[in-house]
Amino acid sequence: MGRGEKGEKGAQGVMWPLMGPGVRTKPLRPPPLPLKKKFLIKSTRFTWVTCFGFKTANFAERKRDMNILDEKGELAVYEKMPDQVKISHKELERDGFGRNPFYQCLVAEVSEDHKSKDGHTKVGYSLFFYTYSTWKGRTVYMEDLYVMPEYRGKGIGKALMATVAKVAKEQHCVRLQFSVLDWNKPSLDFYLAKGAEDLTAKEGWHFLRFHGIALDNLAREAP
Amino acid sequence: MANFILRKAEPKDVSDILRLIKELAKFEEMEDQVILTEKDLLEDGFGDHPFYHCIVAEVPKQHQSADGHMIIGFAMYYFTYDPWIGKLLYLEDFYVMKEFRGFGIGSEILKKLSQTAVRTRCSSMHFIVAEWNKPSIEFYKRRGASDLSLEEGWRLFKIDKQNLLKMTNEE
Numbered sequence: 001m002g003r004g005e006k007g008e009k010g011a012q013g014v015m016w017p018l019m020g021p022g023v024r025t026k027p028l029r030p031p032p033l034p035l036k037k038k039f040l041i042k043s044t045r046f047t048w049v050t051c052f053g054f055k056t057a058n059f060a061e062r063k064r065d066m067n068i069l070d071e072k073g074e075l076a077v078y079e080k081m082p083d084q085v086k087i088s089h090k091e092l093e094r095d096g097f098g099r100n101p102f103y104q105c106l107v108a109e110v111s112e113d114h115k116s117k118d119g120h121t122k123v124g125y126s127l128f129f130y131t132y133s134t135w136k137g138r139t140v141y142m143e144d145l146y147v148m149p150e151y152r153g154k155g156i157g158k159a160l161m162a163t164v165a166k167v168a169k170e171q172h173c174v175r176l177q178f179s180v181l182d183w184n185k186p187s188l189d190f191y192l193a194k195g196a197e198d199l200t201a202k203e204g205w206h207f208l209r210f211h212g213i214a215l216d217n218l219a220r221e222a223p
Numbered sequence: 224m225a226n227f228i229l230r231k232a233e234p235k236d237v238s239d240i241l242r243l244i245k246e247l248a249k250f251e252e253m254e255d256q257v258i259l260t261e262k263d264l265l266e267d268g269f270g271d272h273p274f275y276h277c278i279v280a281e282v283p284k285q286h287q288s289a290d291g292h293m294i295i296g297f298a299m300y301y302f303t304y305d306p307w308i309g310k311l312l313y314l315e316d317f318y319v320m321k322e323f324r325g326f327g328i329g330s331e332i333l334k335k336l337s338q339t340a341v342r343t344r345c346s347s348m349h350f351i352v353a354e355w356n357k358p359s360i361e362f363y364k365r366r367g368a369s370d371l372s373l374e375e376g377w378r379l380f381k382i383d384k385q386n387l388l389k390m391t392n393e394e
Contacts, residue, residue, distance in 0.1 A: 102303075137275055
């Protein structure tokens, strides 16, 4: 377990992040479904959004992916905290597409003829980043996973997560972590079915934070 | 005894860092779970793209520990991202050797971390604590930390390598 299994090249010389320039798409294998839904699945593409640098990610791609922020608005509403979205498109762009990206993002995209009622072709996304466990090493933390309600039940969420898992595997990460609100039964069921373990229940871990004024006060106490 | 310095960890510190990681894991009764090696720490912390940052607490030779160590505390952190509020500082490990507690070293480390967070425009500093670890929870709450698991209902999940591989094969 851990990075670099026996027989593999190992992590030597592997640069992080491991993405090349431009955008790669991967067509999905359409699952067997009734004719109406099959058509929709066939058109679903996954765009591997690279967070490499201003020179290699062209402006059109960055602009196009800015409606991730609109989707975040939707996710915030689902989690019942819409007034908590404080960052702008500008910050999202700077933090994801600069020289030193703070996150990676995958989007699920449908073709123009399957766009949503309000005209979107990007219908789901996952935002994640790398973290580190002092016990096990490289880990992926999935911060957001979201599919618009009208596109659920078609395997998009599952495929997004499988792609995150694939990236984790390529980067020799040993674990994927994320957090879920305790009332969010549909999500809890989704993750538990995939072999996820609730560490809060199992090992008693609680999330704490120093936020805003509390953080400022702590910093101010320094001599 | 209050003579110590806090500094950024250097490659030469990895063996001390691993020693302290194992001591902390022992305290959490999970010592056998540490599979990380010095080589991993070196590559992952001091390569081209570090996965973590680390500060160490060092005492002068005349105040070294009973078993001859000068690095007697550490904190490991990295930057994460909240799509609602932006950059965050995530505190992964934070430990001071037992014989050096009660001298304000832990407090100083925490202050230094919060300064780093403010300087790098982070909105928040996040971390996890085991619910049975009452001394640590009190330490943090006294300084203004809030428990998001209690207040908002967040639960931490993991999917281990075996199940990750299963998911990639299903794709």
